[in-house]
Amino acid sequence: MTQPPIPGVIRQDVFPPPPPVFLTGVPVFLGRAATGPRTPTRLTLWPQFEAAYGTAPGGFLADAVRGFFDNGGLLCHVVRLDESKPPAAALQAALDALDGVADEADLVCAPDIVTAVPWPTDGFLEPVLAQQRVLLRHCRERGDRFALLDGIPTTDTTKVMRQCAELTGADGSFGALYYPWLWAPGGDGLLRHLPPSGHVAGVYSAGDQRVGVQRAPANTEVEGVVDLHVRLAPSGVGELYGQGVNCLRALPGRGVRVWGARTLSDDPAWRDVSARRLVGTIGRWVERFMTGLVHEPNDVRLWVRIMRELTAYLDELFQRGALKGRTAAEAFFVKCDHETNPPEAVEAGVVVTQIGVAPTAPAEFVTVRVIHGASGVTVDAA
Template identity: 25%
Template sequence: MAESTLHTRPLGGAGQLAVDSLALTDAHAVPGLYLEESALATLSINAGATAIPVFIGRFHELDGTLASSETCIAITSYVHFQRRFSAAMRATVTLDPTPRVSTDRALGAFAVRHYFDNGGGRCYVLPVPALDDGDALLALPSRIARCAEISLYCYTEQDGTEAVVYAALEPLLQETGGGLLIANSADGVTRPTTTAQRTAVYHPGVVTPYEVLPADDQVSLPPADDLPARTLADLRATEPLRYLELRRAVDEWFKVNYPVVALNASAAVAGVYCQIDRRKGVWAAPAGVLLNKVSGLHNPGSASVQMRLMANRINALKDFPEEGVRVWGARTMVDPLSSPWLNVAVSRLFDAAARDLRQALRFAVFLPNNETTWSAVRNALRSYLQRLWREGGLHGATSDEAFYVQVGAGVSMTAAQIDSGLLVVRVGMAPVRALEFIEIVFTEQLTSALASADPS
């Protein structure tokens, strides 16, 4: 079993309202139910949401300007996203002297849409307009950490800044229960340098059927003396001939530079994590799932690259004829021969349990560090793990085979730790692991062998 250690610091006693056995006194002369203050808290541990991603990248405000925020913005649906952000790519046309088109290549809106199209639920968006800004990158962990329910990290852009953004998220991945980075490998070889057990890498990207061509009101025109209009929509009403010239230039530019909308796999994969968690549980492997809104693979590389993805600790996306593209891997970046954290589901299960238990054990901060508190903690944790085991998240014929909870003097704590007010709880779980390989052995009796063995 893998083991997780949880620590809290009790600071003193505090009463909690609980139904308790009462000694009969003059105050209990009338039959009925009486409540009194008890030093023992009743504790119930609820399972929190397990797949809440944050999408880091470039996003546009509704007025077309690049969005910026020092906090993560909660999004409940794609309709909600469209009310808060622009869902299209923006462009600018300049006359120099012929029309010249440019765009900031923001892919955040398309990534969020792809996430919801693949079963995603509640998520967060963190707009960072200048991804080469060192201060903005350093601030990423603290901004994300303010939203405790975030457990998945996705970067939406494809502009060569992936490595520095992944590295900036490393402080989050080093925390117990710190979540999982869903990363992308552009070439099927390169991987992030982040904590291996909390990083899952995917290759290649995907081609989507989304429309990238901006509408007239999403194409900006710089201010000029002979061009008072601010967008193509304005120009269409005042100078129709010039509008046609610029519209044609925009269409041709996007046809050459953006013939399709190609996205990193991470957004769709985050959606798969979400739907698998809802249907089965966080312990189930998020793989084998057919992706929605995918028309093909983007830059899949050579056959040799595809064959070596597993050796490179990168999860594959595979295109099956007459079926479509499926997520065909659910591993972290760890060495498969030396770590128990190989499966994404195992890593996420322990992270989810650590977050739930850490949140629940805050009650103990106000209780004495004695056997009464230890018993309450032990019973609550066993109840939580029992439920997890019965739902199929833990392996074992009995609960004793599936998990253990250790708390107490000489069991999980020394006398010095108890005297210093440190509560140490050791939790072990036997996770269910995904079946990745099926071996079938065929045995066939050859008739020639039978004939040679016939003594007649």
């Protein structure tokens, strides 16, 4: 039997607010457009770009943004480059304009870098490399962004391998190189050859939404693509991938797919895109959600709180399959105690926390053994 309402008492159901959404796969596009603001603009739909920048020819910016949304991209930022400045200076100015405005962006794309000078002249590659190094350096200095770089538009794969070799190094773990170009509708709907970074950024975003940053952005069909500028043979794909170039392949019955997930790092520990992005995402989470602990008393209670919150976050990543190991203890550790915070550190107002994680690695090769015997044929995938 329902209780009659109590006079003067009103029941009100209060639901706790949902936890803050921590987005990944959010690119910032830097490029040329006929019109539009030069300050960062936040977009969630392709028509917003059309309204702000139009689709008039002038660069690949519109094409990249449209390719991003066609491939499941959720959110991006756009900055129109100041073409009155030298290309590298314009790029650096656009990156500087992002500070404090587009902090949620964790990917960087600059599809117009390859249009800096006419191609395929002998002097084409050096200006491209100079600007792509600017992007890689920016991502390394921040530590939480990843650059999607376009291979030069050529049919000579040796030039692409040279481009890759020139970009490989200390900054290389913060970027990946994609080749060849696409034959696809541009921002104005007309078919032409386009740099792949915008479409690939959409693949990153869609994968992050479905699974998370731990998913390798590879073996995924690229939507809105008719064909490729160059159709690579399997041997060519293997040669390029061995050098660190992520290829796109047109597979019969499976469409055009991203076929590689390696960074430009020369350090095996940072070879996989998913490992680099996972560590960068953990860093972003620590910076964003631990800011509330600043100015708290630097003692054991603070250390325990830090360990509790970090352990809960990393355990969630482990449960989602982002970290490898049979148990959470094998997947990660968090240490914040008297050893990491000796008296001199406490007196200086510094809290030191050590975090160790074991990112999952993508299975690039699956070994299949076919055994013929008296009882028939057995297929064993290892």
